[in-house]
Amino acid sequence: MRIAFYAPMKPLDSPVPSGDRAVGRLIVRALEMAGHEVIQPSRLRLWLKEGSHDALAEKERLADSEAERLLADFARHRAPDLWLTYHLYHKAPDWLGSRIANALGIPYVAIEASRAAKRRTGDWAYGFAAVDTMLEQADMVVASHRLDARGLAAVVPEERLTILPPFIDAATFEVTGPRLLERGEPIRLLTVAMMRAGDKTASYRVLAEALERIRDLDWRLTVVGDGEMRDEIMGWFDPVRTAWVGQLDAAGVTAQYAQADLFVWPAVREAYGLVFLEAQASGLPVVAGDANGVPDIVYEGETGFLAVSGDAESFAKALRLALSDRKHLARMGAQARESVSGRHDIQAASRKLDAILRKAQDIHTKRITGSCRKLPAS
Structure with a gap:
């Protein structure tokens, strides 16, 4: 598969060392080990340190503009087969990938996603609600550990929720x-x-x-x-x-x-x-x-x-x-x-990640087919 990998929290070439940057790079390596072609179509950072309705809405507007640019580019060149967003949560809603995946009609996967219900109200409410919509859209949602999976289970059906334990080489x-x-x-x-x-x-x-x-x-x-x-x-x-x-x-x-x-x-x-x-x-x-x-x-x-x-x-x-x-x-x-x-080795993680993406493709096909069946006859 040709996979668009996107990290709304921080681009993978950021000069600032951090655990999230290291994990993102490991995920790309695991995808490539499984035989996938990985592209990183955007460096747009949607993460915010402090939340507010206006600040989050401005990030959404930036994502809309970036989505238009990328969709025009994908119309001229080969589009991805699947969109994979890394680190989806209320501080970094993925307005970019969710829009593009929907426009292209391709599977949408969120990896290392989390959901803190206490953010439903307050300064992060706009981002929290947006992420809930993205989780509903996602064909597969991947948590890093059991605690995050329990939080996500409130809005993500069991069929579309799994855990990929942290891994290294x-x-x-x-x-x-x-x-x-x-x-x-x-x-x-x-x-x-x-x-x-x-x-x-x-x-x-x-x-x-x-x-x-x-x-x-x-x-x-x-x-x-x-x-x-x-x-x-x-x-x-x-x-x-x-x-x-x-x-x-x-x-x-x-x-x-x-x-x-x-x-x-x-x-x-x-x-x-x-x-x-x-x-x-x-x-x-x-x-x-x-x-x-x-x-x-x-x-x-x-x-x-x-x-x-x-x-x-x-x-x-x-x-x-x-x-x-x-x-x-x-x-x-x-x-x-x-x-x-x-x-927790990358070899086993690569195989599991590949299986997750294959399942996302199957679920996406079934969801589209199910939607088509519900359409009234012309």
Whole structure:
């Protein structure tokens, strides 16, 4: 299939590193691995940081203008066979793809969609209502985890709703051998996250407070990340026990995974956290906050330990438990690697994604045929 891939939240060539950009690029790779031709027809960003009726309506007008341009282009050149929108929710309604798919009469698929019912009223109401219409139009709606799927089930029929678990290319995270956590050496903790205001800063605050509660244990922390909140955040951590290495490229981050013993991140209000999969693929067990989809990729007692999201005391207890048995921690690291390879690797995700798109085609055909049957005879 020729697939139009569109990310209303942020274009895939954005210079700003983020989890959503990384996931979007992985989805494109998975599509290409399945033999599909992927085009990215527009860089129009429909995402808003702050919601209001007027601001959202202006984004809709921009999408209308862009849709006219693209439809004219598709009339001259080959049009896509299917439109795939990545990250559909109230802050980034897809007025562009939904209009084009309807005009071309092609299947419309929304991947990593979510629906927060509390946004039905208030500043985001216009975007929430628009997304509900798009979910109704979609031939398949794909959630990333069970919590999002439950929210979507209120408006999306079971036949058109599925879950595609988060995935990575596990082969890029090599493990040279089992970790040997010898007594007498500090356990090497690692965290990888940008230092932005908001949820990232909140997570760093929880981590700093939790580590303060386990000062009696033998550990060292390495922090990979940078951003406008760096000076404030780094002031919360013990400078003797903490090494800050700044922002690194992919190879540099992979090297840090290989040198650590335990990955730690509170994940306050995060969707799921791609870094948890990367760390586990590298053979690292994880201590994480149990926000949203994190329990779908960090398996309590098997590949890591979960704490109450945003609770520093709960996170400290999980850290203490993790650090209490070095041999068990090493075994969990091996299980974490196997878990990602078996459950969250791009190879399996590519096959499942291909099956989802094939099903969307079938549903689209049935919906069109059903609509045609309802038309009165001429």
